[in-house]
Amino acid sequence: MKKVTIHIALKQGVLDPQGQTIQTSLHSLGFTEVEEVRTGKTVELFLEDSADIEARVHEMCDKLLANPVIEDYSLEVEEALRT
């Protein structure tokens, strides 16, 4: 069993209103050193190991999990410590 962690975030240059709002809030709390906040989401997949696991997950990302028009993603594959 493998665990694949996919990080999906808006591309650089694409307006991230949620990130901007968090930044404003951090500033109002006094954390004025924060110059930019970018948000995103994490998707964790637990799946059977296979030789083409990365290619399969890339395909999942391209077809559904990420929108290539506005988002970039990265992924990490590790042994799943799940019972």
Next chain:
Amino acid sequence: MKFAVVVFPGSNCDRDMYHVVKDVLQEDAALVWHETGNLENYDAILLPGGFSYGDYLRSGAVAAASDMMSQVKKQAEQGKPVLGVCNGFQVLLEAGLLPGAMLPNKHLAFMCHQEPLEVTNNQTLFTTGYEQGEVVHFPIAHGEGNYYCDDETMAALQANNQIVFTYKQNPNGSAGDIAGIVNEQGNVLGMMPHPERASEAILGSDDGIRLFQSLIKNWRDAYAINV
């Protein structure tokens, strides 16, 4: 003319669409459930607003991956008119039937009010009943209506006259003030504002009814020529 109103779990403007076509325009319409419906015997496809699949993952993304959208793609490729409003527009973008993507509104707020729009292309199937440059009033109701596309796509949209409606007072941050676009073939229109909610004077505007009337008239004219 026979309209299919596609219903996904979470669609909530489906009955408004149905009402306009069936009761206001006295045309044939059916609510088509996404799992069991077959679109082949309909003349036009309407993708209503709402929150298909709860807007999980991204607005419209899960619906875009459904078998129903494979059917919609097939029918669209054959030239059948397809209108996606609000969540229907988001589904069309996610399915790749129209270029670009939706981002959360610039100021993050969900907005629900009437907006003035400019008809920037009255030469589409859907807009011949309007004057070029006419200002019409349709309601918007969305949290993710901030249209985004890259510069190359924007240039193509402009060069091909694919921008059909623009906001007069851009409420959500949309690139190029875009409120609605058609595909290159001109038979697929996606728009965030709701023409079906502006189709009877009692609702505050009946500017939307001409969109449906344009579609019906143009379809009949084309059909008559082909026969």
